[in-house]
Amino acid sequence: MDASDTVIRAGTAHDWDAICELLTDLFHESWSQETRDAEQSVWEPERSLVAEDGDVVAGHAAAYTRELTVPGAVVPAAHISLVGVAPTHRRRGLLTRMMHRQLGEIAAAGREPIAVLWASETKIYPRFGYGHAAQRLRLNIATPEVRLPAADPVTSAKGRLRAVDPRTAHATFAAVRDQLRPGRTGWSSRDDTWWKFVLADEESQRDGATKLHGVVLETPEGPAGYALWRAKRGWTEKGPDGVVHVQELVAADPETYLTLWRYLLSIDLVRRVTYGMASLDDPLFHLVDEPRRLGGELADALWIRVIDVAAALSARRYSAPLDMVLEVTDRLLDTNQGRWRLTVTEDGRATCTRTDAPADVACDVLDLGAAYLGAVSLAALAAAGRVRELTPGALRRTAAAFLWHRLPQPAEVF
Structure with missing residues (x-):
């Protein structure tokens, strides 16, 4: 069975509800209205492809207009996401048709020399020329088992930590991140809309953890770094057993990096800290006294398609x-x-x-x-x-x- 009579067309704003139903079914998720609205805020209908079988949205593939930092430069890169085909329409060539058309449209537009994505299933995207270009480490840190170097009274006096509400502090975060982004391979650009999306804090997506917290290291010259995190309480018969989940950590210099990690690893009632976006050469491995207890686990990350x-x-x-x-x-x-x-x-x-x-x-x-x-x-x-x-x-x-x-x-x- 093929899908030669299934239409693949550009998306419109009216498709969003049907696309949400398709994607939540495919990824076995349940999106609240708040989550749907957040996802829609960054969705670009005109760069979206919809596979339509009669009145059924049977497939979808999106591209976001963003930049990506590559070695020594920042380049326009089509950020590919929200790709999937309904189980009722698999093995009919729909995904192949959508991906081929998407690549052709990106190439014809001539704006983006590369495309980039995260793969839900890594065996899919090499078929379309995507190469696995970056891995990451997922850290699961046993906080009682690791020690960081003692604070230097000279350098640590250059700034102070300040707790912030992430919902109102994105301009502070952006000031730090935008300054550093040209030198951080793998970082994507964020305009105000993307910042709001990244900092969206829907309760349905917290998995029982707290709201998102923010901390900034302030210096006389301005903010030098920040961290975003949430906590999940836990208790055993031996006492507190909470977990801190770090979402993002950005630091302008080694002392700021160390100061932020000292803070995160010393939060009360916590026995583990997780961080899913460590680089393979993350400096933390060269700071702690017992790097094995960082619990680093290799995971895939960015896939690049040269257009x-x-x-x-x-x-x-x-x-x-x-x-x-x-x-x-x-x-x-x-x-x-x-x-x-x-x-x-x-x-x-x-x-x-x-x-x-x-x-x-x-x-x-x-x-x-x-x-x-x-x-x-x-x-x-x-x-x-x-x-x-x-x-x-x-x-x-x-x-x-x-x-x-x-x-x-x-x-x-x-």
Whole structure:
């Protein structure tokens, strides 16, 4: 059975209720009206694709207009989300049709050289050229078992912690985050609408925990960092056994980072602190006296799809000078297919142009996406048989240039 008679069209504002019903069924969730309104506030109907079978919304795929920080630069990136097909309409090619159309529309618009998403099921998106570009660590910290360095009386005197209501403090948070965002690979842009969405605090989504709390480190020069967290009470026969769930932590410098973690790890009546968005090179592992007790668990995060090879490779920066020819295969976007000369100057800036010269390295667009954020080595992909070296020594030079000095820190699920 196919879905050749099922229409795929651009969404309209009138589709939202039906889309909500589809998505909550697919992800086994129950959204309150408040949650539906929050999700709708960032939804862009004109960038939404709806699969319509008669009067039934049988599939959906959305794109958000945001920027993403990549190595050394900030680029427009289509943020893909809210993708799914009704169980009654699976195995008919609907998802393939929606994803192909979405990629074609992004490419035709010419604004966004890459697309990015979080995968609900990781086996799905490589079919459409998305490469797994960033992982994260989920921390489950046993607070009685870890110690941080003692406070330095000089540096700790430079600021003070202030509790804030996240609902009214987003301008303070934005002042810190916007200053740091150009250097934090994996961070997405947030306008006022997105800040309100990130800070939305619907009771139905708390899983029994408290409201969202905020704390800011104030200095004479302004805010230097903040943390967002909520707590969940717990008791055993031995006493308090609460948990603090950290949603976000942003710090401008090492002392601010340490001060915020001291605060979070010392909240009363708590025995565990969880944090789901730690980078693989998170500094906390080099601060505590017992890093095993941070309970780090590896998880997937961002997937990157290169939409425009020349624009994407020219936009980011590189760790070493380079002059090489890359042969790219892309079965969905013909404009990416072919050979590309990538030239990187001493300061890491690049140009990428079509060429007929012989290729030095060959890969699929999926592998280019996996390497794009500077965390996945092209040499590791070659060891897996996914990247081919055609000129001796070219792979080592190319892999070194693509890597970045800090690993990505995916900061939010969208």
